[in-house]
Amino acid sequence: MTLYTRFAAHLDAxxxxxxxxxxxxxxxxxxxVTVEPPRDTTHGDLATNxxxxxxxxxxxxxxxxxxKIAxxxxKLDEVSAVSVAGPGFINLTLTDATWRGELAxxxxxxxxxxxxxxxxxxxxxIEYVSANPTGPMHMGHCRGAVVGDALASLLEAVGHTVIREYYVNDAGGQVDVLARSGHLRYREALGETIEIPEGLYPGEYLKPVGERLAAEHGDAFVGKDESAWLALFRKEAVADMLAMIRSDLALLGIHHDLFSSEAELQAAGKPEEAEAWLRARDLIYDGVLEAPKGELPDDWEPVELPLFRSTRFGDDQDRPIRKSNGAWTYFGADMAYHFQKAQSADQLIDIWGADHAGTVKRIVAAVTALTEGKTRFDVKLVQMVRLLRAGEPVKMSKRSGNFVTLADVVNEVGKDVVRFTMLTRKADAQMxxxxxxxxxxxKDNPVFYVQYAHARVAxxxxxxxxxxxxxxxxxxxxxxDTRELALVKLAAQFPRVVEGAAAAREPHRIAFYLYDLAAEFHALWNMGNDDPGRRFLLADNVPVTRARLFLADAIGQVIRNGLKMMGVEAVQELS
Incomplete structure (x- = not known):
């Protein structure tokens, strides 16, 4: 039981x-009813409403x-003073012994x-990353990957059982494009000079795919109709891309528990199951979409489609789950995927890029309907990251085709720098x-500032x-003394910060807290520059040195624990 939960129990009593x-x-x-630190520390140590x-x-x-409550x-032995402020806020000042007990x-x-x-x-x-399996991870995927993984660790830290899931979008037209691009590289590996037409993937990362397929199949698929090789090349190329994606994510220390295939989902008839479940509850009907606003396109005509009653659950309009040719819409397939996830989890979280903001209402509506409102579902939107070098935009990587790879960035600055930096702002804020x-x-670099605090302790x-x-x-x-106990008071907030961050689904709160804790520790350390008697190590006063070392070790422990939740290693020294 933490200090804050203990005093919540005292308040209940x-x-x-x-x-x-x-x-x-x-x-x-x-x-x-809450028990929390007062906004103004001069009011005391704890406050309750x-x-x-x-x-x-x-x-x-x-x-x-x-x-009366005051x-x-x-009567509590741990309390040295209680005051009532304003219209009825209660402030408590705790004894020094209480804070020393928390330090211990x-x-x-x-x-x-x-x-x-x-x-x-x-x-x-928690589903995160879920990039199309058409190439290596690039920095456009990085922030969502880190936010999702750190959030998963944070939820585990408060006792949740967590399923880390990656949804493989391997049923769409982009996978056919990947297969055709792989076939070109296959022909190239067999000695043919190729030109990659617009619309196919030009990245050299597909060369190993072509070389492997050439080694395995020789020229069996040269000059053959697409129908003879497309399915095979699609399967093989996706498998290679997923292996590459796993390898790239591993550079960030990210490992998923489950990779779910959209193609397998559809082959297993899951969308049909979801449709039948919703039809049985009159939540899908056959109807005609409203005409687009403004001037109608020449090829527009009203078509009857199966529509989900999304407006019943707060959406702007009802949504089609199938296209006019009977194929599933993106929404229809996603709806079935979430139906499947909800059958093995009590709560769902999706980490999406901010460019998907327009689809949030409809998928929230679908999950609400499919789970009858019993499953908590959060969509966390993550803004893109702008890459700079000394203030100038980074040029795209020629080697990779048309993007900056995650691997290149991690290899240059290190996993811990990338992970911590991605959590230094709210996920929906530009970075x-x-x-x-x-x-x-x-001090302006939070990654260094927190690591430096831990290195100083070590x-x-x-x-x-x-x-x-x-x-x-x-x-x-x-x-x-009082100044040193003030640092203990901040350290004691860590469990409360963790629980709050988990409840709000905001892992960046851990980074913010660690920066504040590091700042207070550095301030205490730097006092020794002006007053030698304030230093942590006093050769002529071993008892005080032991007490200050105990304090420093505790701060180091809290920093390590916080960094671990972020997936960042605490360094022992900085070069």
């Missing part, structure tokens, strides 16, 4: 006592109720500090990735050993 005494009615809804939330349903004055909280708890809990079981028993399927700035050794024991200091033995935490 205080409210129960008021109910028992008749000062508060029984059965009041308490879900909106309990009186503000409960006064109206209790039929009493918020200030009067706050005074009287109960004042960080050391005791160790790697598990910040983790919880608040999400235990709930399975979450610049400047190759010079992301490796810059400055350096302390080395420096103590080099100075011949014996820092073994139990630390007397009562030697820590």
């Amino acid at each position: 205080a409210l129960d006592a008021l109910v028992a005494s008749g000062a508060l009615p029984a059965g009041l809804e308490r879900r909106a 309990a009186a503000m939330v409960l006064a109206k349903p209790a039929g009493t004055n918020p200030r009067a109720l706050a005074e 009287a109960e909280l004042e 708890a960080i050391e005791t809990v160790g790697d598990a500090y910040g983790r919880s079981q608040t999400g235990a028993g709930v399975t979450v399927n 610049d990735f400047d190759f010079a700035k992301v490796v810059e050794a400055s 350096s302390l024991h080395r420096k103590a050993a080099e100075a011949g200091m014996d820092v073994s033995g139990e630390a007397d935490l009562s030697l820590l």
Whole structure:
């Protein structure tokens, strides 16, 4: 139990006592009651809105109720002062011993500090990346990949069972284009001089596909009609592209539990199942779409199509699930895919590029209908990343065809830099990735700043050993002063930040928090530059040194735990 959950329990007990005494009615809804740090730290260590939330349903004055709650909280040994502010906010100041106890708890809990079981028993399927299997991963895929993977780890940290899924779009026309491009490279591998026409994939990444197929099949498919080789080349090219995608993602430390094939989904009749389920509930009907607004195209004519009643669930119009030729629309296939996912998970999350924003309403409507509103479904939109080098846009990679590969970027700046940088802004905010700035050794670079804090912590024991200091033995935490305990108070917020970030589906909150924690640690460290007595290592005062080392180690532990949730390794030293 963390400090914040412990005090939430204390507050519940205080409210129960008021109910028992008749000062508060029984059965009041308490879900909106919070215990959190006050906005102004001069007001205390914790604040609760309990009186503000409960006064109206209790039929009493918020200030009067706050005074009664405060009287109960004042009885706690961990509390040194309680005050009522404004119309009824309650502020608590905790004893120094309470904060020293939390510092000791960080050391005791160790790697598990910040983790919880608040999400235990709930399975979450998170689908991310899901790039078309037509080439290597490029930087357009990177941010969504990192956000999705970090979110999966964050959800696991609060006890959820997580399914990491990649949806393979291998049933569309783009896969036929891939097969035809592979066939050209196959002919090239057999000695033919080729020209790649517009509309096919020009990247050299397809050369190994052609070379492998040439080695396996010789010239069996040279000069043959497309019908003789298209299905085979489609299957083989997709398999090679998926192997390449897995390899690229592995450079970022990303591994999915499940790769689901759109082609297999359709072959198994899943869209038909979803359609039948919806028709049985009168949620699909045969109708005609409204004519496009404005001047009608010459080839437009009203056609009866099976339409999902999307407007019942907040969409702007009903949506066709099949085309006029009977083939499934993108929406129809996606609807069936989400129907399948919901059968093995309690909650669904999709990580999409911001260019898919226009389709959110319809797929949310479909999931709501298919799960009868019982499955929580979130779509997280991720903005594109603009690549810069010293402020100038990065030129596209000629080697790769027409894009900058993820592998090239990771190989240049490193996995940890890429992952951390992708989480330094909210997913739906624009982002610049400047190759010079992301490796810059400055406070303005969050990646460096947080890693530097951990490296400084790691350096302390080395420096103590080099100075011949014996820092073994139990630390007397009562030697820590107010300034040092302020750092403990910030460290103690970590479990609460993790739970909040998981609930909001916002992994960037961990990066923000780690930056703030690192900043406070650096500020405390730098005080020793002006006042030698503030340094962490004091050769003439081993007891204080032990206490400060204990504090530093705890901060290092929290940083490591946070970085691990982000998929970033905590460095021991910086070159």
